[in-house]
Every structure is written in C-alpha cells, then in structure tokens.
Amino acid sequence: MSEVITEKKQTIFSGVQPSGKLTLGNYLGALRNFTLLQEDYNCVYCVVDMHAITVRQDPPTLRRQTLEVLAQYLACGLDPAKSTLFIQSHVPAHAELAWILNCFTMFGEASRMTQFKDKSQRHSDNVNVGLFTYPVLMAADILLYQTDKVPVGVDQKQHVELARNIAQRFNGTFSDTFVIPEPYIPREGAKIMSLQDPLRKMSKSDENANGFILLMDKPEDIMRKCKRAVTDSDTRVVRGEGKDGVNNLITIYALATGKTPEEVEAEFAGRGYGDFKPAVGEAVVELLRPIREKTEDLLRNKDYLESVYHEGAQKAAYQARKTLDKVYRKVGFVQR
Numbered sequence: 418m419s420e421v422i423t424e425k426k427q428t429i430f431s432g433v434q435p436s437g438k439l440t441l442g443n444y445l446g447a448l449r450n451f452t453l454l455q456e457d458y459n460c461v462y463c464v465v466d467m468h469a470i471t472v473r474q475d476p477p478t479l480r481r482q483t484l485e486v487l488a489q490y491l492a493c494g495l496d497p498a499k500s501t502l503f504i505q506s507h508v509p510a511h512a513e514l515a516w517i518l519n520c521f522t523m524f525g526e527a528s529r530m531t532q533f534k535d536k537s538q539r540h541s542d543n544v545n546v547g548l549f550t551y552p553v554l555m556a557a558d559i560l561l562y563q564t565d566k567v568p569v570g571v572d573q574k575q576h577v578e579l580a581r582n583i584a585q586r587f588n589g590t591f592s593d594t595f596v597i598p599e600p601y602i603p604r605e606g607a608k609i610m611s612l613q614d615p616l617r618k619m620s621k622s623d624e625n626a627n628g629f630i631l632l633m634d635k636p637e638d639i640m641r642k643c644k645r646a647v648t649d650s651d652t653r654v655v656r657g658e659g660k661d662g663v664n665n666l667i668t669i670y671a672l673a674t675g676k677t678p679e680e681v682e683a684e685f686a687g688r689g690y691g692d693f694k695p696a697v698g699e700a701v702v703e704l705l706r707p708i709r710e711k712t713e714d715l716l717r718n719k720d721y722l723e724s725v726y727h728e729g730a731q732k733a734a735y736q737a738r739k740t741l742d743k744v745y746r747k748v749g750f751v752q753r
C-alpha cells in the first residue's frame with residue numbers, strides 16, 4: 418500500500434508596531450523575510466496596535482499608521498490568500514492570554530528586558546505598567562498560534578526567549594499546551610544601523626531623520642541620506658572593525674542588489690566612498706520604489722484593506738480561541 422506522507426506546515430508568527438513609519442531596517446530585518454517565508458510555512462502576521470500604545474500615540478495618527486503597516490505588508494508581497502494578516506486589537510484572545518501569562522512571568526525576568534530599560538529611559542515621563550508587561554503580551558501573540566518560528570530583528574531575540582521560558586513554565590506546571598517557539602533571525606540585515614550613528618540601530622523614533630530611511634521616502638531624500646551617511650577616515654569599501662558605517666552600507670547594498678558582501682567589496686575595489694554612497698542610494702531607491710508605489714495605491718483602496726483585515730481577524734480568532742480554551746481549562750476556570 419502506498420502511503421502519502423504530508424508533513425504539516427510549521428507556523429510562523431510575527432508583528433510590527435504601527436508606532437511610526439516603517440524604516441529600511443524594519444524591511445530588511447523583518448518584512449522581507451515575512452514574504453520569503455510565506456511560501457513554505459503557515460504564516461500569521463499581525464499589526465500590533467496594542468503594543469504601540471505602551472508609548473503615547475495620537476489616536477488619529479495611530480489609526481492611520483495601522484492601515485499603513487497593513488498596506489505595507491501587502492506591498493512587500495504578503496498575500497492574504499496565503500498568510501493570515503490582521504490587527505491585534507481585533508482578536509481579544511491576545512489580551513486574554515496576556516493576563517494569564519502575566520501570572521506565569523516572574524517580576525525579576527521581566528525586569529531584565531533591555532527594551533524596557535531603554536524605553537523607560539527614553540520615555541521617563543510615562544513609565545507605565547504596559548511598557549513593563551509588553552513582552553508578556555508579545556508572548557501571548559506568539560503562543561496563541563502554536564508558533565514554531567518568529568522572524569524578527571536581533572533586538573527582539575530576548576523577548577522571544579522570554580516567550581519560550583513562559584511557555585516552558587506553563588507546560589511544566591500543567592502539561593504540554595504551547596509549542597516552544599524559536600527566534601528566526603536573518604544572517605544579514607538583522608540589525609541595520611543608523612546612517613548617522615552606526616553604533617545605534619536604525620530606528621523610526623530617532624530624532625535625526627537623516628539616520629533612517631523610510632519605506633515611503635522620496636528618491637531624492639533617500640539619495641541625500643545615503644550620500645550624507647557617516648563613514649570613516651579610511652577610503653576603502655571593505656568590511657572591518659571600527660568601520661561600522663561602511664559595514665552597514667555594504668550590508669544594505671548587498672541586500673538591495675542580491676549580491677554577497679564579498680561581491681560588493683570586489684565591485685568597489687579601488688573606488689572610494691564618493692562612488693559607493695550614491696550607488697547605495699540608487700540601489701535602495703530601486704528596492705523601495707515598487708513598495709512605495711504599491712502602498713500608495715493600496716491606501717487609496719480602504720475597502721480592500723478592510724476586507725483583508727476582517728477576514729484575517731476571523732481566521733486568527735479561530736486559531737487563537739482554540740489555544741485559549743485549552744489554557745482556560747488547564748488553569749481551572751469553569752467552562753462557560
């Protein structure tokens with residue numbers, strides 16, 4: 418008797434905050450991989466608006482940015498027929514599971530999260546409890562979908578590890594309930610650095626707009642920012658210690674053109690930064706052009722966006738509810 422073995426696809430979950438405009442760092446560290454993964458995995462991607470309000474947001478702006486992130490998911494190639502795309506606040510199970518997981522997270526381990534330490538320094542006038550329990554909500558996001566892999570930039574690795582610890586603690590206390598997730602961090606592009614301060618990560622909340630490139634930046638702005646990028650007093654386009662600015666530009670150029678860093682070094686051998694920086698600019702302009710144009714188109718079609726997030730929330734809620742029901746039973750809540 419012949420037997421067809423169909424392996425169950427593994428599940429991927431990730432999210433992006435609508436806390437500003439997306440940068441080239443968000444794209445190369447996260448969104449680009451979301452798209453690559455959707456062919457081989459069961460993918461669930463969320464716009465995490467509930468995470469965004471851990472720092473003050475202007476409500477109309479938050480609403481607009483939430484749709485912008487969804488449009489950018491689609492513009493980067495995510496296909497609602499293949500991946501589940503939704504808005505976090507539309508699926509109440511996220512908040513519900515987060516509460517339970519709060520009771521399985523130790524105060525000490527939450528206190529060690531470096532993002533909390535950074536953000537509470539940067540927003541010292543608003544160190545709210547939500548900012549502190551942010552990683553627990555993130556664990557709920559991940560664990561609700563029985564996620565195997567979480568594609569993120571390297572700055573989120575510690576949060577995924579916390580989600581693993583919480584899942585293991587819960588499974589150990591009761592019995593196997595959650596799949597233990599793993600971070601999925603790209604080899605290249607996991608931490609794109611600021612163009613103005615290459616020792617800091619490129620961040621959309623940087624006060625200096627020359628430090629980041631936005632997916633929606635106009636070509637002339639991208640060219641200007643690349644030409645002004647901070648490099649070093651050496652002139653060679655090679656990677657090396659202390660050449661953080663150049664290392665970063667080589668990574669960006671390599672990812673934008675599909676070349677390896679070695680090929681980039683060979684291409685610019687004997688040529689200086691005066692040639693290299695505009696070439697990086699042009700490569701980024703071409704990489705982002707179709708994404709920007711597609712996003713602009715989609716944002717003119719609110720009905721379509723609405724149909725995507727409605728359908729996505731329905732699919733997500735079904736999966737999430739299955740896990741939440743199991744959790745409620747295990748902790749001893751009376752069935753409704």
Ligand code: ATP
Pocket residue numbers: 432433434435436437442443444445446447448568569570571572573606607608609610618619620621622
């Ligand atoms: P902020 O910059 O305001 O702190 P953020 O960009 O880190 O916010 P998100 O928008 O939620 O926060 O991040 C979405 C994804 O992009 C995450 O997976 C994160 O790891 C990744 N990411 C963010 N910045 C970079 C970067 N500079 N390089 C690579 N990946 C990044």
Ligand code: LTN
Pocket residue numbers: 430431432433434465468554555558559567568569573576
């Ligand atoms: N904290 C993440 C955003 C995020 C996320 C998630 C990423 C919220 N929930 C679940 C992966 C999986 C950030 O990038 N700042």
